[in-house]
Every structure is written in C-alpha cells, then in structure tokens.
Amino acid sequence: MVICLEDELLKYVPMTFSLLLKDCKSQDIQDFVPLLNQLIVKYKLKIFPCLNEFFMPAVQTINRCLSEPYDPLDREEERQHQSLQKCYYLFISSLATNEMTGVISNQGLENVERVLEAVLNGAVNFPDPSVQKICFGIIKKLVDCWAAEGALP
Numbered sequence: 001m002v003i004c005l006e007d008e009l010l011k012y013v014p015m016t017f018s019l020l021l022k023d024c025k026s027q028d029i030q031d032f033v034p035l036l037n038q039l040i041v042k043y044k045l046k047i048f049p050c051l052n053e054f055f056m057p058a059v060q061t062i063n064r065c066l067s068e069p070y071d072p073l074d075r076e077e078e079r080q081h082q083s084l085q086k087c088y089y090l091f092i093s094s095l096a097t098n099e100m101t102g103v104i105s106n107q108g109l110e111n112v113e114r115v116l117e118a119v120l121n122g123a124v125n126f127p128d129p130s131v132q133k134i135c136f137g138i139i140k141k142l143v144d145c146w147a148a149e150g151a152l153p
Contacts, residue, residue: 010046013039017054026065026084033087037094044098051095051103056111062088063118082128089122089134096141105146116142 020032036058039047065084070077092115095103104115116139123135 007043007046010043010050013047013050014053017050017058021054021057021061024061024065026068026080029062029065030083030087033091036091040094040098040100044100048100048103051100052106055103056107058091059088059111059115062091063114082126082131085122085126086128086131086134089119089126089131089138092119093134093138093141096138096145099145101142101145104142 020028024032040051062084066081066088070081072078072081092104095101104112107115119135119138123132123139126132126135
C-alpha cells in the first residue's frame with residue numbers, strides 16, 4: 001500500500017509514529033513493524049530524520065512488550081513472544097538492508113550495544129533457523145557498513 005503513495009505521506013509520519021507508539025501492545029507492534037518496513041523501503045533517506053527520532057522509542061516499546069511476563073508452557077503465548085522478537089529483528093534488518101544503519105549508530109553507544117546484544121542473542125538463541133539467519137545477516141550488514149565508513153559507533 002505504501003508503494004502507491006507519494007511523498008505527501010511523509011508529513012504525517014511523525015505524528016503517526018508517536019500515536020502508534022503510545023500505549024502500544026505486542027499485537028500493535030506486530031501490525032506496525034510491517035508498515036514501518038514498507039516506509040523504510042519506499043522513502044529511505046527521506047524518512048531518516050523521523051526514524052532517527054523514533055528509533056529508540058520504538059525499540060524501548062518493543063523491549064517493554066518483550067519483558068512482559070508470559071507462560072513459556074502456553075504455546076500461544078510463546079508463539080506471540082517469538083513473533084514479536086521476529087518483528088524486531090525484521091525491523092533492524094530493514095534498516096541494515098536499506099543503508100540506514102546511521103539510524104542505529106546515531107543512538108549513542110549504550111543504545112547501540114543494547115541493539116547489538118539483542119541481535120546477537122537472536123542469532124545464537126532463537127529457536128527458528130530462519131530468524132537466526134536474519135540476525136546473522138544484520139550483523140554482517142552492520143559490520144560491512146560501519147567498517148566501510150571507517151568508524152564503528
């Protein structure tokens with residue numbers, strides 16, 4: 001849907017992001033991330049300032065949802081939790097794949113470390129090999145990009 005829209009959409013993005021991130025639940029995030037990924041693909045650098053501003057609030061909201069207690073013996077709750085984690089990795093992957101790693105590196109060393117730790121954890125501990133592959137792809141893209149720029153965050 002986003003592909004059909006023109007640049008006029010961009011003026012509504014900051015307000016939309018702030019409203020979507022307010023009082024958001026796990027399912028809301030899972031609905032929001034695909035839209036976010038489409039915006040990244042469509043607008044790339046045009047949306048960079050907005051993503052730069054809303055990246056950490058989005059990550060913090062995802063982390064808040066991921067830290068909510070759930071019963072790992074309940075298959076549905078476990079599936080929802082893993083689905084949210086996968087959405088997070090797909091969001092980071094979308095940034096890395098579309099040459100928007102600056103959004104991550106501009107967040108300060110402590111925040112960059114948290115994001116990298118989450119991606120490394122997914123690469124090592126996530127039960128789905130396809131998600132592990134996504135995480136390893138993120139790591140490769142980040143290293144390639146930051147090494148090419150000559151300065152790691």
